[in-house]
Amino acid sequence: MTPxxxxxxxxxxxxxxxGFRMILKGDGIDVVAEAANGVEAVDAVRRTRPDVVLMDVxxxxxxxxxxTRRILTGATDDPxxxxxTTFDLDQYVYAALTAGASGxxxxxxxxxxxxxxxxxxxxxDALLAPAITRRLVERFxxxxxxxxxxxxxxxxLTAREVQVLxxxxxxxxxxxxxxxxxxxxxxxxxxxxxxxxxxGLRDRVQAIVVAFQTRLVTPTTPQ
Numbered sequence: 001m002t003p004x005x006x007x008x009x010x011x012x013x014x015x016x017x018x019g020f021r022m023i024l025k026g027d028g029i030d031v032v033a034e035a036a037n038g039v040e041a042v043d044a045v046r047r048t049r050p051d052v053v054l055m056d057v058x059x060x061x062x063x064x065x066x067x068t069r070r071i072l073t074g075a076t077d078d079p080x081x082x083x084x085t086t087f088d089l090d091q092y093v094y095a096a097l098t099a100g101a102s103g104x105x106x107x108x109x110x111x112x113x114x115x116x117x118x119x120x121x122x123x124x125d126a127l128l129a130p131a132i133t134r135r136l137v138e139r140f141x142x143x144x145x146x147x148x149x150x151x152x153x154x155x156x157l158t159a160r161e162v163q164v165l166x167x168x169x170x171x172x173x174x175x176x177x178x179x180x181x182x183x184x185x186x187x188x189x190x191x192x193x194x195x196x197x198x199x200g201l202r203d204r205v206q207a208i209v210v211a212f213q214t215r216l217v218t219p220t221t222p223q
Contacts (some may be wrong), residue, residue: 004030005122008048010041010064011056011084015086016107020054023111024206029118038062042070050079051122055101057085057092065095072100078202079136080121121203154214156198162216168204 009017009154012034021031023117027114033044037059045053053071055064068081082103083096096104098149102121105114154162167177192204211217 001007004028005052005118006030006032006048006050008033008035008041008044008050008053008079009065010035010038010044010053010058011057012036013056016056020114021207023114024118027115029115036060038064038067038070041067045071045079052118053079053081054118055081055083057083057096060138065092065099068096068099068143080203082117082121097205097209100202100206102205154199154216157195161191161195163197164188165211166217167197168195169208169217174209 007024009024011017011020017036018035021034023130024031032048032050035041035044039062041053041055041059041064042062044050048146053068055068056062059067064083068083071081072078078100080102081100082105082106083101085092085159086107093104103117104118109117154165157165164177164181167180172180174185174188174192178185178199181188192207195201195207196203199207199210201210207211
């Protein structure tokens with residue numbers, strides 16, 4: 001029997017924490033701790049070693065972005081962090097992903113989507129709402145156009161893996177990748193696993209970051 005997913009909820013609003021706790025527990029997900037600010041969140045994660053952290057972006061004392069950096073820096077068993085905000089703002093997406101977050105959701109997410117998101121990132125997959133992914137693809141690299149590409153040895157990848165990495169950075173999911181490449185989803189998962197292993201990355205979000213930071217993918221003209 002698979003053990004329940006263990007979650008820490010970090011948000012400065014008690015009602016938000018209570019609502020998320022009720023939704024998650026109602027679906028068999030174990031909420032092991034709550035935090036009202038970033039300092040408490042870092043402490044709670046270190047004490048309870050959860051699988052997933054729901055992390056508010058804007059919190060007192062220490063914001064969610066810095067808390068995420070502290071949690072993921074030097075940790076041996078990194079939890080997956082989903083950033084939560086009421087604002088669908090690009091700078092938060094960029095900062096959250098570069099901090100190491102595995103997902104980004106708005107707080108008005110449906111209960112079903114919240115539960116699915118927690119279970120998805122726990123498996124090591126990445127979570128980005130389609131609208132967020134689209135703007136991320138359009139704007140990510142433009143934030144760094146005046147800075148040099150970050151070195152990363154993509155030569156370890158096969159031509160097919162480079163192709164898959166480019167498509168990942170376009171925001172395609174497994175089914176869309178399989179359709180584009182005319183292969184099975186199982187084959188896509190294998191390619192993605194090889195990319196992550198060869199580049200020493202935690203998940204697809206980090207792969208997307210690398211694709212843009214190395215200039216493998218360049219931004220499109222905004223719509």
